[in-house]
Amino acid sequence: METISRFLTTGKESFFLLGPRGTGKSTYIRMRYPDALSLDLLRPDVFRNYSAYPERLRETVLANKGKKTIVIDEIQKAPQLLEVVHSLMEEKKGLQFILTGSSARKLRKAGVNLLAGRAVMKHMHAFLAAELQDRFRLDKALQRGMIPVVLNSADPAASLHAYVDLYIREEVQQEGFTRSIGNFTRFLEAVSYSHGSILNISNVARECQIERKVVEGYVGILEDLLLAYRIPVFSRRAKRATAAHPKFYFFDAGLYSVLRPSGPLDRAEERAGEALEGLVGQHLRAWIDYRHPGVQLFYWRTSAGSEVDFILYGRDLFWAVEVKNGKAVHPQDLRPLKAFGEDYPGSKRFLLYRGSERLVREGISIEPCADFLRGLE
Numbered sequence: 001m002e003t004i005s006r007f008l009t010t011g012k013e014s015f016f017l018l019g020p021r022g023t024g025k026s027t028y029i030r031m032r033y034p035d036a037l038s039l040d041l042l043r044p045d046v047f048r049n050y051s052a053y054p055e056r057l058r059e060t061v062l063a064n065k066g067k068k069t070i071v072i073d074e075i076q077k078a079p080q081l082l083e084v085v086h087s088l089m090e091e092k093k094g095l096q097f098i099l100t101g102s103s104a105r106k107l108r109k110a111g112v113n114l115l116a117g118r119a120v121m122k123h124m125h126a127f128l129a130a131e132l133q134d135r136f137r138l139d140k141a142l143q144r145g146m147i148p149v150v151l152n153s154a155d156p157a158a159s160l161h162a163y164v165d166l167y168i169r170e171e172v173q174q175e176g177f178t179r180s181i182g183n184f185t186r187f188l189e190a191v192s193y194s195h196g197s198i199l200n201i202s203n204v205a206r207e208c209q210i211e212r213k214v215v216e217g218y219v220g221i222l223e224d225l226l227l228a229y230r231i232p233v234f235s236r237r238a239k240r241a242t243a244a245h246p247k248f249y250f251f252d253a254g255l256y257s258v259l260r261p262s263g264p265l266d267r268a269e270e271r272a273g274e275a276l277e278g279l280v281g282q283h284l285r286a287w288i289d290y291r292h293p294g295v296q297l298f299y300w301r302t303s304a305g306s307e308v309d310f311i312l313y314g315r316d317l318f319w320a321v322e323v324k325n326g327k328a329v330h331p332q333d334l335r336p337l338k339a340f341g342e343d344y345p346g347s348k349r350f351l352l353y354r355g356s357e358r359l360v361r362e363g364i365s366i367e368p369c370a371d372f373l374r375g376l377e
Contacts, residue, residue, distance in 0.1 A: 003031065004131055004148075007290040007377075008124060014089065014097040014115070016075075018104060019124030020226045020251055021171070022149030022163060025100045028124065029071055033098065037067035041077040051078040058084055061095070068095060075099040076106040082115065089118050103171065105224035125286035126252045127151065129373035138354075138370040142275045145254015146282070160258050164188075171225050183210050187218045191248070192260040196274045196281075199230065199248035219248075227251055229285070234298035234311040239343045241303035253279040273325035276369065277309055280323050280352060284310055287376040292317055306339045311347075320349045327355045329366055337364050 006028055010017075019025050029036070037060070041047045050056055061070060072081060085097050097119065101107060126146035129136040144156045153159035168188075173181055190208040194200070205215040222228035230246035250256040253275045260271060281297075288295045295314030301307040312319040320340045324333050329351060337349045341363060352369040359366040 003027070004127065006124075006131060007128060007286075008122065009290070010098075010122065012096060014095075014119040015099070016107075016115075016119055016121050017098060017100045017124055018121065018226060019100075019102065020126075020147075021102045021166065022147050023124045023126055024148040025102075025124045026073055027148070029073075029098055029100065033069050033071060035067070036069040036071045036098070037061070037064050038071040038073065040073040042074050047077055050081060054078070054080045054084050057081055058088060061088060061092070069098065070095060071098045071100070073100050074102060076101045076103040079106050082107075086115055086118070089115070103225050105221075123286075123289045125289065126282060128283055128286055128290075128376060129370070130375070130377045133374070136370070136374060138279075138373075141279055142253055142272065143257055145252040145257065146279075147252050147254060150254060160254050164255070164258055167225065167227065172221065183208070183214070184218060184221075186210070187215060188259050189261055191215075191219070191222075192250070192256060194248045195250055195256045195260065196277045197247060198243065198245045222250075227255065231281070231297050231299055231310075234300045234313065236313065240306075243301040243303065247299050249278050249281050252282060269325060273323075276325050276354075277323045280321065280369065280373070281310060283373050283376055284312060284321065288312065291377075300336075300340055302339070306336045308336045308340050311340075318344070318347045320344070320347045322349075322351045323369065324351060324353045326353055329353055329355070329359070329361070334362060334364055338362060 006024065008028060010032060017025050017029070039046055039050065041050065075081065085099070088095060089097065099119065127148055128146070129141070144150060144160060147163065150156050150159045150163060168181060168185065172184055186208040187204070187210060190204050194204065199219070201212055201215050201219070205212040208215070219228070223230070228248065228250050230248050232246045233243045235242045250259070256278055257275055262271065285297055288297060292314060295312050295317050298311040298313060299307065299309055300311050300320070308320045309323050310321040312321070320337055322333070322337050333351060337351060341347060341349055349364045350372065351364055351366045352372050353366065354369060356368055358368070358371070
């Protein structure tokens with residue numbers, strides 16, 4: 001696949017660029033900053049040299065006076081370099097540091113706050129439908145996801161399985177996050193049933209026969225490796241009692257697809273519905289990061305059971321988005337959005353479905369899901 005323009009924007013300031021492996025961070029930086037001084041900590045020789053002697057970074061920067069932009073790939077592998085980066089920022093005005101990473105845990109432990117105010121935080125996500133434009137196919141996205149390293153391969157299905165193995169082997173095992181890969185693998189399978197749902201730690205622990213505290217740690221690992229996220233319930237000026245616990249999602253529909261087991265008791269439409277909801281969720285999350293950084297992503301659920309999948313709330317944006325996997329819209333499909341509209345009449349409400357017609361019914365915009373995703377530019 002040819003190089004695809006991304007919606008991420010950067011300026012002349014220093015910044016962290018966080019995102020899961022394979023989302024195109026390094027490709028973007030190489031294209032955007034072709035003349036930068038680059039250090040790739042995934043290379044064993046570079047990692048050994050700079051982790052053993054962090055001051056080597058200072059020496060390298062001073063020896064390359066013509067280089068005003070310095071890129072350090074996978075900075076979490078040698079977080080001790082952050083102290084050198086910080087001192088160079090103070091001493092040498094006009095330098096731009098670009099620090100990419102696929103794990104938030106080690107950066108937090110190393111004290112990312114050292115760079116507070118000097119380096120902004122940016123995120124790289126899987127592809128958006130609007131980035132792929134005419135190459136986007138909803139059915140394929142539900143099966144293979146939107147991870148660039150997967151879609152750019154000759155065999156996306158095989159690459160997706162290899163991607164999971166990459167994280168288990170390189171990120172989890174080598175970083176020492178867990179001693180038992182077998183337990184973690186069982187956990188991944190069990191937690192896949194929680195995609196798009198409120199996460200019940202006790203149920204997951206019982207399913208994979210692992211202690212509850214360990215499962216809590218595993219969920220934290222997924223979030224630290226940027227493989228999963230949770231969204232909280234929307235309760236601003238609530239007129240009804242709402243749920244208290246967040247919903248859980250894998251960062252990409254393809255990752256969910258490959259981790260979620262299937263068998264005779266599984267309904268295909270149920271799996272497809274969860275995958276579709278997750279695909280919409282990852283698009284909204286990325287679109288917010290790229291285009292509307294002041295907006296927050298929520299879901300809405302009342303104690304009576306009325307639920308809207310996604311709420312986007314910010315100064316200039318207030319959307320409620322419900323996702324249905326069916327090709328027809330039934331009256332009961334609109335009830336949660338109608339209830340939300342009664343409580344929040346200033347919101348703009350969308351129902352996304354697998355049909356082909358655009359409709360407006362009772363103040364609710366009904367749109368084909370693929371068209372809506374392509375429109376998130």
